[in-house]
Amino acid sequence: MTEIANTSSAERAKQIRDHAETLFDLLRDHGPDSEPFDINSFVHRLLTKFGKVAPIWCIEDVQGIRPDLSDEQASEVLEEVGRKHDAEYGITWTTLECMADILFPETTEQKETRP
Numbered sequence: 001m002t003e004i005a006n007t008s009s010a011e012r013a014k015q016i017r018d019h020a021e022t023l024f025d026l027l028r029d030h031g032p033d034s035e036p037f038d039i040n041s042f043v044h045r046l047l048t049k050f051g052k053v054a055p056i057w058c059i060e061d062v063q064g065i066r067p068d069l070s071d072e073q074a075s076e077v078l079e080e081v082g083r084k085h086d087a088e089y090g091i092t093w094t095t096l097e098c099m100a101d102i103l104f105p106e107t108t109e110q111k112e113t114r115p
Contacts, residue, residue, distance in 0.1 A: 057081075057091060065093060066100045073104055 007015065030036055040056050047053055062074035069077070077100045084099070085091050 055091065057096065061093075062096050062100060065097050066104070066106075068106070069100060069104060074100075077103055 027036070027039075043054070043056065057078055059071050059074040059078065062077045063069055063071075066074070066077075077096060080103060081091055081095055081099045085095055089095075
């Protein structure tokens with residue numbers, strides 16, 4: 001890390017970006033079921049450092065309202081909600097449910113058996 005402190009601003013930004021990409025690659029290798037540390041806390045700390053905030057939704061949240069969805073389908077719901085949500089209202093349980101229904105419509109039988 002000392003080499004980062006002794007460089008120009010542009011070089012320092014590139015080195016930090018490279019380190020961030022390396023961390024991302026390491027985390028990708030772990031997979032979603034084996035977080036090596038509290039990712040949510042890390043993301044919140046990182047955003048706070050730059051005066052930002054963001055709620056975090058996960059696959060389990062989507063599957064809590066639509067247990068019939070696979071991890072991949074629930075991830076697709078999250079990605080689509082992230083792209084298309086209304087910033088005026090944010091992301092809610094209803095937002096997740098509506099997007100899941102748009103992307104993966106339930107059969108009448110599935111709706112009847114849902115709590």
